[in-house]
Amino acid sequence: MSEHERTRDESPWLATTDGPRFSPLEGEYDADVAVIGAGIAGIATATHLKERGRTVAVIERDRVAAAVTGHTTAKVTSQHGLKYDHLIETVGEERARQYADANQAALEEIAERSEGLDAEFERQSAYVYADDASDREQIHDEVQAAKRLGLPAEFAEDGDLDLPFETGGAVRFADQGQFHPRKYVLGLAETIPGEGSEIFEETRATDLDPGDPCRIRTDRGTVTAESVVVATHFPVFDRGGYFARMKTKRSHVVAVRVAGDPPEGMYYNTGEPYRSIRHHRFDGEPLVLIGGENHETGQGGSTKERYDRLESFAREQFDVEEVAYRWSTQDYSPFDSVPYVGRLGPVRENLYVATGFGGWGMTGGVAAGRILEGLICDGQHPNSEVFSPARVNAESAKSLVTHNAEVGAHFTADWAKSLLSGTEATLSPGEGTVVKTDDGPVGVSRNESGEINAVSAICPHMKCVVRWNDGEESWDCPCHGSRFTPEGRVLDGPAIEDLPRRGAREK
Ligand SMILES: Cc1cc2nc3c(=O)[nH]c(=O)nc-3n(C[C@H](O)[C@H](O)[C@H](O)COP(=O)(O)OP(=O)(O)OC[C@H]3O[C@@H](n4cnc5c(N)ncnc54)[C@H](O)[C@@H]3O)c2cc1C
Ligand code: FES
Structure with missing residues (x-):
């Protein structure tokens, strides 16, 4: 068996x-608050609300914590890269302190909470390291900024880091x-049902009526509630133009078994290519998780x-015995790099x-859960x-203009290309391509059994042309990050509708 046949294309979580x-x-369900989405944000919010005596209905399209939260690298830290020096400069010291x-x-x-949940929580130091001495000044500035905000920051010399290369x-x-x-999230979720609260898995929210009460239609029935929290990663009911205010960051991880002890500590570098490193013991057996290769x-x-x-990279730096797992996922970043937590839209x-x-x-x-409980x-x-979604600042405004110009460029270039592309290529298993048809651009792919799937290649969100992702065998939209299975089912992003199937094709 080759090395790659042993690698599992899924997350170890x-x-x-x-x-x-x-x-x-x-059928029907009524609660004080409906939370749509059962990732860490949705379940943390529901837990807090239930603890405050509210009844909660959690609506989850798939399974609890199986989307982005099930594919993270799970460092639990207030160290978010070189964040605080930048935040003080852009949003001011008071708001940086709130963050x-x-x-x-x-x-x-x-x-x-982990103590009661068997969540394998372990204390570790978090490091952002400089790739070389030229970034030391930035590191010192960050130490000073984080200390000023009361965070447990200090400068660490290269010799203090448990890494096999120089920094x-x-x-x-x-x-x-x-x-x-x-x-962790499943443990919390188990505490939610009862006393008028419930979690519904495999239930997709399809429509939201913000009346009194609010009414959420799903593919299984209807939920009514006084308040609704949309915690679906990208907000499926986009009443605040979020698609134009955030960009996607897709990222990849390999989990490797190494000879000897894995490094202690959690790491992240300042430069390119970006690398994230930490270890985790699965049933006592350590794997080193190496993340990076970010892109839109x-x-x-x-x-x-x-x-x-x-x-x-893993093989250059560690004595790798086996690549046990590899997986990818994506997150959304507002242009000023502060999450949106608060009222969904401009209307009260x-x-x-x-x-x-x-x-x-x-x-x-988890911070979002506390804030929403308070609000x-x-x-x-x-x-x-x-965190207010209503904030406006110069940094966001500038990036918004640039990013949306780029989106416009993808839209035009991809449409032009798809209309020019002539015939369907000969596809091997795992390959896909966009072809021109009388019905417009069609995404054609071949699966491992040799069957061909054909779907419309036009993203239902705002009509950009999707592209084939050869690693995960999905259709990915370059404009705002929607993703679809080869059969067209929505996996992520602003799109709510699936890609329509196109006529079945020959093998
Ligand atoms: C590679 C990578 C590594 C990362 N590593 C770290 C890290 O080390 N530390 C860290 O702090 N963060 C990390 N993150 C970020 C972190 O994983 C995410 O920010 C977080 O998991 C997002 O949680 P969420 O609850 O918003 O989304 P999700 O976990 O995606 O939950 C949203 C839920 O909503 C559901 N949903 C969607 N649409 C509907 C609908 N219509 N009806 C009902 N339900 C719906 C989905 O099925 C999903 O379960 C990483 C991100 C990436 C990409
Ligand atoms: S056009 Fe917006 S995600 Fe595809």
């Missing part, structure tokens, strides 16, 4: 847990953590080659949102201002 655990909705406090409190909440030193945050994200969804070339580059409806965690949704999702139960939360 999903491979080591089960589900579904909760029944789908049948720091919210995330540091979320870390401590996860540590405390230019690092910002160290002490007493941070890592855990098994799915065990649907853009920037072959996914298979990205995995190859991560694996080469009882609709709330938690999105845009920018690769830091473990503490971000819904008390009408305020001391850390809510910096």
